[in-house]
Amino acid sequence: MKVTIALIGSQEFCRQARSIVLPHNIRIDYYQYDKPSDAPRLLKTMKPCHAILFSGSLPYEASKQALQTISIPAFYVQQNEHTIAVTLLYLASEKNMAIHDISIDIKELAHIEQILQDLGPLSSIQKPAIHELQANTDLQTVVNFHMEHVKSGKSKLAVTSVHAVYDQLQAAGIPSFRMLDPASNILRAIKHAVQQADFARNEATKIAVGVLQVHQPEKLPQGTIEKLANYLQAQWKEKEGSFFFYTTLGTIEFVFALKAFVEFCESLQSASTLSFGLGLTALEASDNAINALQLSKQTDNKGVFMLDEHKKLHGPLPATKPSIAMRLDDPDLLTISKKTTLSPAVISKLTLFDEFRQSTPFTANDLAGYLAVSRRTAERTIKKLMDQQFVVSVGEEMAYSQGRPRALYKMKFTI
Structure with missing residues (x-):
């Protein structure tokens, strides 16, 4: 089955990614931004996909809050020693640029220190001017760092990991160079996103059973069982005063992101107890759901609990605040x-x-x-x-x- 990845990045990064030959089972939808802070806005325009890949840590960090409302896996292309080494090698061989003649911004200071250490004793190597990017980095601060070093003569060339910074430096007439993104790194990140998307889909198909144990039938609103079955897209049966719902883990994760479903579960607490179980078979999942009922009585917290196939208790559900509501004013x-x-x-x-x-x-x-x-x-x-x-x-x-x-x-x- 074809896996669709939403790739969110700068125009230059998307251009480079388009040039990579991909396996036939991978499709990429591209979403381009002018600056990393635009990434959350692009998430709102995203077509359905199986995973999200950001071009770097800055757009990913800027999108963290928005990603809490999205159930699919999300990753970013990580900068590593290979990325920095390839860039420095190109500058040395093609631009005749010494390491100490550049200013550079990077995500992890340890990466460039490791490269310098591999080249020889740190005491004998003149270091470049280095700015370490943080999760909440202000791009103007990065631009100012490079401009100050170039204009003062401390460096001859600004090397940046951020395409938006490069564009500003170019506009200001500052000699600058974009950090090279090796095609192998991009392809590796795409394949990792595909693997995680496949894993998430496989996890979502796990057998799950819900058990609704009714304590006070007279307080249970009419149509409750059918409504719960509809939310869970489940077949159900009654056994000894309890109702069993046969569904999947993916469905449970999805409905617990719905504000309406969480409120519905809360309305049932005075008359009944709901729990879930996972297992390799429906019988195992049913047993785990029943055990979750018993274990939940031993906790101080009220709510819905789930016992997985490894006998680990999760709950009360949802683990995070539900984020999907009826968006009637969109x-x-x-x-x-x-x-x-x-x-x-x-x-x-x-x-x-x-x-x-x-x-x-x-x-x-x-x-x-x-x-x-x-x-x-x-x-x-x-x-x-x-x-x-x-x-x-x-x-x-x-x-x-x-x-x-x-x-x-x-x-x-x-x-």
């Missing part, structure tokens, strides 16, 4: 709502449905189950979206050896 959502005549609430649910399925094709039955509506209602919703090209038909599937094939659809909008 301008793009309101535009789609107006064009399709579907309510903003329905459009918001559809975006969550697409995120939940990681943009894989779906049937009318899949959508009906998620929205808790009839298949006919789901088909009418799909038609309205297709009329405005927000959904496209991508094929058919045969559920059984006999009977009519079911149409497959794919979402074509992002909010």
